Amino acid sequence: MESSSHPYADLSPVAVLEAVESLGFETDARIFPLNSYENRVYQVGLIGKPSIIVKFYRPGRWTTAQILEEHSYTLELVELEIPVVPPIAFGSAGTLLGYKNFQFSVFEQFLGRPPELDNLDNLLVMGRFVGRIHAVGALRDFEHRVELTVERLAVHSRQFLLENNFLPKDLRPAYESLSQDLIDKIQQRFSAHGELRKLRIHGDCHPGNVLWKDETPNFVDFDDTVMGPGIQDLWMMLSGDRNQRQAQLLELVEGYNEFYDFRASELELIESLRTLRLMHYSAWLARRWEDPAFPMSFPWFNTERYWAEHILELREQFSLLDEPALRLI
Template sequence: MQNKFDTLVPDTIFAAAERALERRFSGVLLPLPSYINRVYEMESCRRERFILKFYRPGRWSRDALLEEHLFTLECKAAEIPVVAPLRLANGTTLGETENGIYFAVFPKRWGRALEEGEDELWIRLGALLARVHTVGAARPAPHREILAPRENTLSETARLLSSGVAEGRSLDELSAVLKAILRVLLAKFRDGERIRLHGDCHKGNVLERPGEGLMLIDFDDMLTGPPVQDLWLLLPGPVEECTRELELLLRGYESLREFDRRSLDQIELLRAMRMIYFLDWNARQRSDRNFRERNPDWGSDSFWRREIASLAEQLSIINHNGIS
């Protein structure tokens, strides 16, 4: 995996961009922050600005990537403010470098980071998600992950515990708390509406465009799951501390689309699933040089003490909430 990204040198990037868009590019190549993929801002000789996203090899299949693109294109067709990929010279939205790395090209869109503010903002966010979910419910995405314990958390837990990232007492304690959480998830997670979701809908993936409104970006973690997943990630803190913001989100959402309020009691289960997913994903990236440089303490005894404590606290919250 890492070897393929090592081949992503400037010559390769410029060749891919010029072949994909059939135009010459200037020397502008600006790396942008991205935890998983490699993302660059580039400028054509016509002074057009583009964002090229090179997808991490081995993470998504071609079909899964095209399903992400289709979702954003459908949102765009419904006049929902998203940044959709451009159609390339090959007739699709997905390019491939000579070394087999998939990539997409997006128009550059300016916007400022979302700032938590007045009640109206939360209502607007809720309405935006309702529109996205209306599109998301229109068709399935068979090649994307399903957000449910049996479909992913079981395998993530097994993979994490067998990966060798923890040893001795840390492994024993990690195994005990993960298995306890898994038992609760399997017993209490309810099947309900499953639709295409943004999947990673935190405030960092929402831009405010002056004069235009809110824009949702980065559908890279698109998945199939319960609509509540996209709502709780926007909250600035634990649910019990954000009842006003949650109610405003729901007010905006329910103005355009029905919402099953019984699913709100699944939020802490979803938070636990996200914690496990994140640990498993990091464990799979631990040999990546960039990851090691950003996270030098990852996998140490002190790291696992903190993570095990956080998992135990989340389990306590779930049990305290008494989800039926």
């Protein structure tokens, strides 16, 4: 049972229905939790109408200004007919609504299938739409959203894990030294690159946040939108061995360049960005470990085996950081 101090302790099924009905909807009492851990997201059935998606933001994660800036960006994209799924606006109440101690938003239910990224033609199309998103993202900066930085994703992650004693004693020295070596090397890579062109990006553009329909990728969940380099929204679409990733990259960039100028120099940062994501992911799980949904959904986390494998993964990344970057050939 959730403790009363847990941020979602009071978000019962009844509270979810009451929040939806406060907007004038007539629900049929069907609630299906969706695969979301950072926030709480539900599909809610309506009488005589299609179901809606209701997202309750994790209290304290983002400020109101940061959430509204996310919403504003997605609506800006929609106005230019870029296929994203934005929150629904409710008159003067806008897109960010309140119920008791929760902030929530409502989305139309959008049905699509996962993108088939082993199809190079699909990657060409994906590149075009990411390029369109970035062309809009470059028009102005966020005022309230955070930036993608080594400090936030790696330094703070390492600090949290060590200060809160998540590492087993016999593995702590290995993690402590390796993680610092990785941070030093990544900072060197970013310094060697020089000034980054940062723009408004999706921030978490992996295939799970793309729904394919009618030969078009539709982008969902801008919860992690940040100021960052464009390559961050592209590298997670690459998979397989080096030759496969090289071929995939060429298709992505060809489509991307039709709408926005790709910076080839950012290819040098792919493995650094992958390492930042790995380090941040472990710390994210640790930060949320008191949320009862996390031990139930990630029972393998915070075991000695997990940390041993994580250290091995980081060692592999340390070697990959010295490998030649992919090239536009």
